[in-house]
Amino acid sequence: MMRTDVLIIGAGPTGLVLALWLTKLGVKIHIVDKTSEPGTTSRAVAVQARTLELYQQLDLTDALLDGGHKVPAVNLWVKGEKAARVGFETVGSDLTPYPFLNIFPQDKHERLLIDRLERLGVTVARSTELTRFTDEGGRVTARLRGPDGTETDWEAAYIAGCDGARSLVRETLGTGFPGGTYRQVFYVADVEATGPAFNGELHIDLDEADFLGIFPMAGEGRARLIGTVRDERAEHPESLKFEDVSDRAIQHLKVNVKTVHWFSTYRVHHRVSEHFRHGRAFLLGDAAHIHSPAGGQGMNTGIGDAINLAWKLAAVLTEQAPEALLDSYEAERIGFARRLVATTDRVFTFATADGPIANVVRTRIAPLVVPVLARFDASRDFIFRTVSQIMLNYRGCPLSVGTAGQVHGGDRLPWVGSDTNNFASLSQMRWQVHVYGEASPALTTWCTEHDLPLHVFAWQPDFESSGLAKNALYLLRPDTYIAFADTSGTPESLDQYFRSRGLRISSR
The missing domain is CATH 3.40.30.120 (Glutaredoxin)
Structure with missing residues (x-):
């Protein structure tokens, strides 16, 4: 039987950050992922200000800034014309060293984390999956199946489920995963293109009962398009091509596409696990909570989970704290996850609500109200604090006093x-x-x-x-x-x- 302090299931950003933190604190870890290689598509792209602040502890912030793209403003479009612009340079400049949205695609993000982990002597065990585990009270025993089909038993003090929305760790714990699935089908496309919306800023079209956004990426003319698919086309998303869904972007936002580097469709859930901890097992990231991509919160929240849990596991394992400290992980993170899912759900519902009243609010009222609100310090700060996650706090939790x-x-x-x-x-x-x-x-x-x-x-x-x-x-x-x-x-x-x-x- 192989032994480690913490067995980490899943090597996305959440699992990798947990592994980095624990390794830097001297905790022995074993991290596995069932994929044969790191992701090659950009998937999550937004890195919020709070994550950049926390990444100072891993000496990662400068690398993300150097390799990413700072988004200076968000633009709202109506009827093929730019209706409003809100500059980030006036939002948050007195709140954080990073008053902007940083675009750093997930595939590059994962490679950076893997490189830093390997420098510390830790390698992700690829093509390796968890088949089962048991919490025996004083330890966890788990069975892992390797790339050649060989199964190995592992003993660990704790197991961390960073294994995504279909988490086997969560299923084994039997904790509920209440929520639902959005009726809309999302598409993502990484493209090279030209047009007024390819100026390095974020652009959102408010015209129809669908979400459509252009997220700039590093490199001239590079961007991520995120949209929803309407009508009968959503019934068979697996057969869709970019040409089937690109009309609105081309017509409304005047996009002239040169190259499509990646295109995919998917459905989005909004769910939060009933518990983030059970005994010696923990749930983090998408295994614990999933929500709409509105606001670019998902990956950042998983990274926050990892950092919150890592120092507590290290303290308990090095006998700097009693086991009861680990109870504070769920107490601190589950409330935030529930609020986040509720908030992103409301934003997405607003962006995709159908009917004449909803259309008037989106196309006529929002472009007028948003710039006005942005002129007031209180509303501007609130919006930035919320999206950037610097508003997140643990008030009222057991560790928080005074x-x-x-x-x-x-x-x-x-x-x-x-x-x-x-x-x-x-x-x-x-x-x-x-x-x-x-x-x-x-x-x-x-x-x-x-x-x-x-x-x-x-x-x-x-x-x-x-x-x-x-x-x-x-x-x-x-x-x-x-x-x-x-x-x-x-x-x-x-x-x-x-x-x-x-x-x-x-x-x-």
């Missing part, structure tokens, strides 16, 4: 600007303390004695507008979310936080 200023335990740490760059220390995969103002000598001594990094930033008036409180203590988790916010800034409160949860500070 409030200091407008910042609560469970929040993402506010970014205070490039001049101060309070995100620089977040590349460390460990607990740390931030103080904006002055740290007391007692706190400084306590952090030194416990090998807990303390970062002190000289107070600036702008910090208050970011929600931070002067001289307050902000304890950051290894995944950079705030665990504890305390205005007193005393080491006693910090000590109590760790002791009450059975947590020890790792110097890894």
Whole structure:
């Protein structure tokens, strides 16, 4: 019997990020995928700001930016003409170092993650699939079938199901996967083309009861078309070609297609598993939640799952935390997944609703209202925070305690600007303390004695507008979310936080 700490089933972005995080923290992993090679099609393309922030810990952010395409604006089209433009450069510039949508196709994304993993001495076991597993209480035993048909038994402390919408891990657990299937058939096409919509920006056509968007990609004239198929053509999507569905893009958005590099059709579900954890088994990514492509959230949410779970598994396996810490994975991620599915469902329903009233709202009201809303800071920030996932927080969860200023335990740490760059220390995969103002000598001594990094930033008036409180203590988790916010800034409160949860500070 082969042995590992964590057995990861599925080597898409979710499984690869989980493997990278755990490996960097010294956890032994074995990752398998039933495909013979990494994906060769672009599939998910959007990398949101929060993912770029979190990727600093894996030293991946610059690579995604260098190889990707920054989308500066979104344009709304009606009746073959551009009706509105909302620039991202005015949205989020004071909220994150990455106030834009970054387009980096999934096939390139996976190759980058695989390369980084191989540099650490870990290789994905290809053409290998899970046939069954059993949670025996103190361990997991699993059977894997290799490329030659040989079956091997594995023992692991935990198993992570990153094996997609048809997850065998989820099916074995027997947890429900409630939701439904959209009636529309989607098509995707990666093309080289010319036209006014091929200017490096995002374009969405609001004319009909279908979704149609053009997502720019790196390279002149390169873009991803995403649309829905209507009428009788949707009955047999497997027989469709790009020519069968391209009329609307050509006519409404004035697209002149030169080359089609990839075309595919598929149906989309909107579902969330009833549980993300059962005993020693966990569900992540599409195995736990699937939803419409509206907003480009799917891959980013799976990556967020992986980072949330990774540091907790590492802490438990290295005896820095009790097993109860793992309960917080489902508590923190399942609520977000449910809200996300509900939100993307509403957006997609709006974009595809049929009937005269829906058409008027899309074609006449939306192009007028959206630019007006974008002029107001509050609405602009809300839209960006939601789409970029920087609004995601774990308030009210067991690990989240306290409030200091407008910042609560469970929040993402506010970014205070490039001049101060309070995100620089977040590349460390460990607990740390931030103080904006002055740290007391007692706190400084306590952090030194416990090998807990303390970062002190000289107070600036702008910090208050970011929600931070002067001289307050902000304890950051290894995944950079705030665990504890305390205005007193005393080491006693910090000590109590760790002791009450059975947590020890790792110097890894």
